[in-house]
Amino acid sequence: MTAPLYAAITLGSNSFNMLVAKNVGQQPRVIAKYKRKVRLAEGIQVDGSLSEEVLLRGLDCLTMFADMLLKEGVSAENVAVIATATLRNISNSDDFCRRALPILGHPIEIISGMREAELIYQGMVATTEGEGRRLVIDIGGASTEFIVGDGNKVLLKTSLLMGCVTFNDSFFCNFPFQQLDFDDAKAKVKAVLGEQLSELKSLGWHGVVGASGSVQSVVELLNHRGLSTAITLDILLALKQEILSQTDSSMIEINGLNHERAPTFAAGVSILLALFELLEIQKLHLSGGALREGVLQVLAYKV
Numbered sequence: 001m002t003a004p005l006y007a008a009i010t011l012g013s014n015s016f017n018m019l020v021a022k023n024v025g026q027q028p029r030v031i032a033k034y035k036r037k038v039r040l041a042e043g044i045q046v047d048g049s050l051s052e053e054v055l056l057r058g059l060d061c062l063t064m065f066a067d068m069l070l071k072e073g074v075s076a077e078n079v080a081v082i083a084t085a086t087l088r089n090i091s092n093s094d095d096f097c098r099r100a101l102p103i104l105g106h107p108i109e110i111i112s113g114m115r116e117a118e119l120i121y122q123g124m125v126a127t128t129e130g131e132g133r134r135l136v137i138d139i140g141g142a143s144t145e146f147i148v149g150d151g152n153k154v155l156l157k158t159s160l161l162m163g164c165v166t167f168n169d170s171f172f173c174n175f176p177f178q179q180l181d182f183d184d185a186k187a188k189v190k191a192v193l194g195e196q197l198s199e200l201k202s203l204g205w206h207g208v209v210g211a212s213g214s215v216q217s218v219v220e221l222l223n224h225r226g227l228s229t230a231i232t233l234d235i236l237l238a239l240k241q242e243i244l245s246q247t248d249s250s251m252i253e254i255n256g257l258n259h260e261r262a263p264t265f266a267a268g269v270s271i272l273l274a275l276f277e278l279l280e281i282q283k284l285h286l287s288g289g290a291l292r293e294g295v296l297q298v299l300a301y302k303v
Contacts, residue, residue, distance in 0.1 A: 062100050139210070222235070
């Protein structure tokens with residue numbers, strides 16, 4: 001009997017993702033990946049609602065996912081649809097979920113920041129080699145999750161309202177960028193961290209793992225340049241100088257920067273740089289997986 005296929009769909013503030021997998025030896029094996037930069041957080045209006053234009057952008061992506069579910073042969077009962085920060089916080093999330101239901105044929109589950117942190121850590125542990133206590137940082141479009149864990153045990157988890165899309169709107173909406181933009185972004189990171197800063201530092205860690213488009217964009221750039229993919233403070237300081245020296249907002253002159261990641265690159269680097277300085281991080285490696293891989297782990301035991 002052929003193992004049934006299942007799909008994890010995550011609706012983030014920056015990207016919508018879908019992984020299709022099947023169980024091989026009780027573990028999920030990914031057989032297809034789909035992704036679109038929806039940038040949902042861009043559509044948050046002054047009244048706290050999501051604009052119709054961006055809402056439709058999200059529904060259009062879900063229509064594509066529905067087509068791919070049909071193509072891959074995934075049945076509706078083997079699908080999980082998880083939404084994070086933007087849909088947690090907007091005032092018209094019920095409207096989005098109601099309009100999405102007939103498209104996907106499956107309800108959207110809007111999870112808490114703490115549940116998101118748990119799934120991120122579960123996805124990291126399942127996909128990333130390493131031992132000892134680890135700090136996991138996932139910079140999303142509108143929230144950032146921090147988890148300190150040892151093996152399968154979570155020692156601390158938190159979800160804070162800061163992300164590359166919201167920071168882009170707040171600090172990097174006027175080009176050319178300036179040193180002051182990075183200074184303001186760091187001050188905001190410090191304020192948002194608050195008491196969590198001392199809690200994180202007091203726990204300590206043996207290694208730091210990053211999971212997000214912001215971390216991936218830096219690692220892809222380093223890969224393209226044939227450099228070590230471990231992110232350090234020196235690398236981030238050098239990237240900040242490259243960003244400040246750009247003559248075009250597309251940042252096309254930055255060697256190795258994926259054009260899809262360019263719009264939020266400065267904001268992502270600013271958050272990473274602030275966290276390196278405030279948490280005194282020496283080195284950060286890219287995680288093999290995060291939220292969507294965590295959702296796959298949950299599904300793997302149900303199918």
